[in-house]
Amino acid sequence: MSALHIRGCSAAIPGADNAWQDELPAHIKRRDPRIWTMAYAATARLLKTISEKPRSVCVGTGLGALDETKNFLDGLFKDGFGSPRNFIASVHNSMAGKLALEFSIDGPNLTMCDGQNSLASAIALCGLLPDNAFPCLVVAVDEAIPLLQELAPHLSIDCQTRTAGMGEEGAVALLLDRNSPSGLPAIRAVAPTPVGPHTPEACAAVLAESFGARAATVRPLGDCRSFLSAALQVHATLGSARPGTFIVPSYSPSSMACAAIEVTV
């Protein structure tokens, strides 16, 4: 499978800047769940920078709108009444559905939930879509969940054992295309693979086996508690604009599988 071209990349990362909240339209800022607003903000920033309109959506998310699930259960367990709005938002693909609605994207709409490997899965799946689904909006989004942070002392937080991750939050949005003019950065990925040692080199080897070896700089695995780590590395790599081929590895302790994204600038 050939690489896809990156027409643009934007992000909304609360840790880095909070201007994104001011960019939200009133109807979204008003009542939408936080995870939706981050995905929206990153997408809005992306679409401001390019004229092409996305025709499909692939979202990668580790935990989805878990906070909304918790809110629904709180209502249920406290008073016996769960809020319908919380339930709708808590379905994993609600972000992708909301993006389609807000930006009128009526083509294929997929949501991948592979933990820390979610962006890799989203890119891998994007590559399977038909030509008329391009350009494709690919968004990685995850939010910090206060409940998990509260439970952190009790959760297995090293990557040797399974964990319900926590940490960084934000959204990274990419517009991917096929058959584009040359000179654009390229990206491709392998879907999660259950390999033994989850070292960056092992992840890179999985990529090399699928696509053929290429001289590349392998990024560190990063904090594998963070679902957003791979997406942030991809964003940083594109931002630095340093030429070269970079491999961003990822590992999901929950599924015990690793994946890799290759970015060529």
Next chain:
Amino acid sequence: MGAICTAGSGVRAGCDAVFQGKDCLTPLSLFESGLKAPPLCGQVAGLSDEFASPTRTIALACSAAREALSVVKNRRGLSIGLVFATTVGGISRSELFYRAYRTDPETASRAAGELAFHEPCAASGFVCRAFGLAGFVTLSTACSTGLHAVGTAKRLVEQGAFDACLAVGADALALLTIRGFASLMLIDPTGCKPFDGRRAGTSLGEGAAAMLVASEKASAAIGALPLARVSGWGASADCHHMTAPHPEGLGAQKAIAAALAEAEVSPADIGAVATHGTATPDNDRSEIAALRAVFGRVPPFFSVKRTLGHTLAASGILEAVFAVRAMQDGIIPPTAGFEQADPAIGLVPSNLLRTPIRHILKNSFGFGGNNASAVFSLDA
């Protein structure tokens, strides 16, 4: 193919129930729903679990996966991938933990174990390891996921990522989904009535199904005759509303048309439609509107939601399994739960009909206006 549902374990058990148009729903007994009365649901009885599955969803998935893979007598170094579809994941276990934790903070000490399989991908990873599969992707697009998984499996095989790919959809019943759907007024506690004029909502169910998709070469190597071809897959978004479908089924029309186009069949070639048919007032009406727009003359159609319940992410594959079996046997099943026509729809589901079917259309529509359609074909 493999399946497990309220009608029983195995494709055959489900087939028998579907072909007879049986009503297999029973009042919810797996757990207390907190609703006025236990709603009628498709519950799996006596789930045997030989894989020490950490969650009910995984136990269901393994049952279906094992049946589907049993056709592979010798893997001969073939790589088999996995596309896993689930909405619930480990929620049926996580919600119990959370309920306990809310009243007793000491419960936190159990967090690591109880939440280890919360994520959807934890289920995929487990199934992947249990069956020695080569790699996986985990999809979660609510009710349409199952069919997207089948389409994705097809693409992965076509593009050479794997020699064969198992598409598995699994969802266990959970308090979250039962109460969630109830809060949206989408449940008919007395049992769903697809396409009926008195329909008032759907009935939830649990189950799992698996389809092993392989290239011709891999099929020959495996030594199994293909049951049917996945000839077309279409996907689209309504861009209309987060839970209600577009009234004219515009998005659905696109997905259906795309599936037909890829399958290279004309509407007239479709022998039957295995509908999404959830029996909500909105879905049935807009699904028929979409079918009318694409077909003009709508082929005979049926819904199995009263027989099996709406199994969410599993439904696309589970119902596709029975659609393929129906096509193989030349049977259009009756629709359990249907009694009175709806004048606003103007069409009624088919009675039991024996007729050759060469191509069958399956629809699956999910929350967020997510549409999936697939065409399955018998080889000549």
Next chain:
Amino acid sequence: METLIDALKSQIVTALKLSDVKPQDIDPDAPLVGGGLGLDSIDTLELLVLLEKEYGVTIPDVNVGKQVFASVRALADYIQHNRSKG
């Protein structure tokens, strides 16, 4: 009746998370859904939850629902006639 209307206004703002609306600014006779508050069909479902949770009142069908949600006053009226909680 006025106390009930005032209470309802506050409860609506809280339940529907209308962070930019002050309860006292809600016109008790203006349409609830499709009016100036920007409420949608999911808000109607939330209002049903509110009715049952706070007042023990349910709405039997969609048509009654349309009349009941015509305005805050209509809602208060329905509650007064049907409530089971004190």
